[in-house]
Amino acid sequence: xxxxxxxxxxxxxxxxxxxxxxxxxxxxxxxxxxxxxxxxxxxxxxxxxxxxxxxxxxxxxxxxxxxxxxxxxxxxxxxxxxxxxxxxxxxxxxxxxxxxxxxxxxxxxxxxxxxxxxxxxxxxxxxxxxxxxxxxxxxxxxxxxxxxxxxxxxxxxxxxxxxxxxxxxxxxxxxxxxxxxxxxxxxxxxxxxxxxxxxxxxxxxxxxxxxxxxxxxxxxxxxxxxxxxxxxxxxxxxxxxxxxxxxxxxxxxxxxxxxxxxxxxxxxxxxxxxxxxxxxxxxxxx
Amino acid sequence: xxxxxxxxxxxxxxxxxxxxxxxxxxxxxxxxxxxxxxxxxxxxxxxxxxxxxxxxxxxxxxxxxxxxxxxxxxxxxxxxxxxxxxxxxxxxxxxxxxxxxxxxxxxxxxxxxxxxxxxxxxxxxxxxxxxxxxxxxxxxxxxxxxxxxxxxxxxxxxxxxxxxxxxxxxxxxxxxxxxxxxxxxxxxxxxxxxxxxxxxxxxxxxxxxxxxxxxxxxxxxxxxxxxxxxxxxxxxxxxxxxxxxxxxxxxxxxxxxxxxxxxxxxxxxxxxxxxxxxxx
Numbered sequence: 001x002x003x004x005x006x007x008x009x010x011x012x013x014x015x016x017x018x019x020x021x022x023x024x025x026x027x028x029x030x031x032x033x034x035x036x037x038x039x040x041x042x043x044x045x046x047x048x049x050x051x052x053x054x055x056x057x058x059x060x061x062x063x064x065x066x067x068x069x070x071x072x073x074x075x076x077x078x079x080x081x082x083x084x085x086x087x088x089x090x091x092x093x094x095x096x097x098x099x100x101x102x103x104x105x106x107x108x109x110x111x112x113x114x115x116x117x118x119x120x121x122x123x124x125x126x127x128x129x130x131x132x133x134x135x136x137x138x139x140x141x142x143x144x145x146x147x148x149x150x151x152x153x154x155x156x157x158x159x160x161x162x163x164x165x166x167x168x169x170x171x172x173x174x175x176x177x178x179x180x181x182x183x184x185x186x187x188x189x190x191x192x193x194x195x196x197x198x199x200x201x202x203x204x205x206x207x208x209x210x211x212x213x214x215x216x217x218x219x220x221x222x223x224x225x226x227x228x229x230x231x232x233x234x235x236x237x238x239x240x241x242x243x244x245x246x247x248x249x250x251x252x253x254x255x256x257x258x259x260x261x262x263x264x265x266x267x268x269x270x271x272x273x274x275x276x277x278x279x280x281x282x283x284x285x286x
Numbered sequence: 287x288x289x290x291x292x293x294x295x296x297x298x299x300x301x302x303x304x305x306x307x308x309x310x311x312x313x314x315x316x317x318x319x320x321x322x323x324x325x326x327x328x329x330x331x332x333x334x335x336x337x338x339x340x341x342x343x344x345x346x347x348x349x350x351x352x353x354x355x356x357x358x359x360x361x362x363x364x365x366x367x368x369x370x371x372x373x374x375x376x377x378x379x380x381x382x383x384x385x386x387x388x389x390x391x392x393x394x395x396x397x398x399x400x401x402x403x404x405x406x407x408x409x410x411x412x413x414x415x416x417x418x419x420x421x422x423x424x425x426x427x428x429x430x431x432x433x434x435x436x437x438x439x440x441x442x443x444x445x446x447x448x449x450x451x452x453x454x455x456x457x458x459x460x461x462x463x464x465x466x467x468x469x470x471x472x473x474x475x476x477x478x479x480x481x482x483x484x485x486x487x488x489x490x491x492x493x494x495x496x497x498x499x500x501x502x503x504x505x506x507x508x509x510x511x512x513x514x515x516x517x518x519x520x521x522x523x524x525x526x527x528x529x530x531x532x533x534x535x536x537x538x539x540x541x542x543x544x545x546x547x548x549x550x551x552x553x554x555x556x557x558x559x560x561x562x563x564x565x566x
Contacts, residue, residue, distance in 0.1 A: 115497050116497060147504065147507065149492065149494070149503070150492065152490055152492055152503075152507060153507075154507075173497065173500035173501050173503070173504045174497030174498065174500050174501045175497070178500070187500060187504070191501070191504045191505075191508075192504050192507050192508055192511075193508075193511075220422075220423065220458060221387075221422060221451075221458075222387075223386065223387065224386060224387060224388055224389070224447050227387060227388075227422070227446050227447060227451065227460070228446055228447045230422050230446075231420075231422070231446045231447075231460065231464050232505070234420065234422070234425050234464065234465060235464065235465065235505075235508050235509070235512065236508065237425065238465050238512055239508055239511060239512060242515060
């Protein structure tokens with residue numbers, strides 16, 4: 001990769017807080033002075049990508065994430081375990097009941113509203129991070145993948161105010177309300193496909209995608225919710241598998257498979273693990 | 287050249303497949319092998335077994351009369367019932383089901399499949415037929431082509447969440463339409479050289495009022511993308527538009543059959559041309 005004088009196009013995704021792992025990957029890429037000509041991101045990686053593209057400090061961003069999730073635990077507790085039951089078989093009944101109560105209550109109250117969380121929860125942080133900056137001030141061009149809800153298709157947003165672009169990237173359907181930019185409404189494309197490779201063309205080559213694969217669910221799902229979650233996971237995996245063939249190189253962070261997407265209390269561990277893996281992968285690539 | 291027909295999923299819209307079969311038969315296009323997902327597996331299996339459209343229509347009439355196939359009345363739209371009562375009922379059902387594997391059992395499905403296939407087996411069909419299902423444990427679409435037809439088609443209609451997954455040879459199977467809405471690749475694997483795919487494309491509901499709507503919307507986009515990729519591998523595509531047709535109304539079969547017939551008739555000149563180009 002050191003022999004890519006033009007630089008690479010870096011594609012970042014990752015479901016839920018798992019996307020925070022990309023901080024570790026970017027730290028390594030920055031240290032190794034890998035030239036990046038464009039960043040394409042969705043989900044939580046939109047924040048990370050935008051911050052990095054402005055030349056921002058990644059340590060500071062990690063601290064900000066940790067601080068945000070600690071501060072807002074009282075709003076987010078239901079998300080923590082939506083990723084699924086703990087695999088311990090012995091506690092089946094207790095586990096199921098606790099899962100049922102938490103998720104059923106949490107979802108019932110929240111899914112009837114346009115979204116689980118209001119934008120006010122993150123607006124302050126986004127303003128502090130990006131202020132009134134626009135895409136033209138970025139050191140590295142950035143494209144945020146989102147779903148244009150009126151047209152029903154994935155689009156890449158490349159120009160505009162960073163706060164708005166990032167919001168479109170993190171407007172997880174059901175979690176945050178859709179974002180309105182220039183009269184059009186957008187939701188995050190992360191639940192459509194974890195890695196926004198679809199809109200990329202020849203001029204973007206070489207394309208490097210950072211894949212944070214999900215847990216392989218070979219255990220028998222025991223409840224309706226688990227079955228539906230597994231089906232959803234399989235669909236997303238099928239989409240991702242196909243799209244990954246568009247990438248010239250895939251950095252697959254295998255070690256993060258077992259990390260649940262809602263586990264926001266272990267972000268620093270996630271990042272340092274990703275960092276370790278990225279270092280090995282990059283040394284092999286170079 | 288072996289011509290194969292791959293029938294897509296789509297609930298009650300799937301009756302349209304019967305109309306398509308009629309049009310293809312009239313045009314003298316000989317289907318040598320057939321497969322399907324979900325309702326496509328039911329119609330495909332019945333066609334492979336009987337090769338007689340009139341009989342398929344008779345069976346449909348009998349199903350509507352005798353089997354309780356109107357599964358989904360609990361999900362009817364609010365205009366048809368009191369929204370509050372409906373929501374309450376759906377919620378209560380979902381709550382009770384959350385600790386089980388599904389909302390409904392396979393009892394009515396089995397009854398319906400018994401009416402269609404009786405004790406016939408895959409080896410009894412006049413042309414090779416396979417049904418597709420998704421194995422939740424391996425995470426891939428599998429092809430079923432052996433054993434009793436009732437048992438082979440059942441996994442293909444086990445809509446996740448609504449019906450329980452079906453266990454078969456260490457696999458945990460659900461509706462094949464999840465990953466292979468129109469199982470074109472699977473039919474290619476069975477040896478088809480020219481594949482006619484029949485898609486019962488449903489318009490994606492783009493209106494949303496709450497988080498649940500949005501999640502459903504995105505899920506539909508995913509399904510659509512996967513379907514498009516699969517259809518690109520077909521040699522000819524027949525798309526059946528059934529605007530305003532409720533996929534959950536299994537008693538409305540006439541409209542779907544007629545629409546399927548019309549769509550296939552319209553597509554025929556193109557299909558014949560394509561077959562001609564390929565030297566069939």
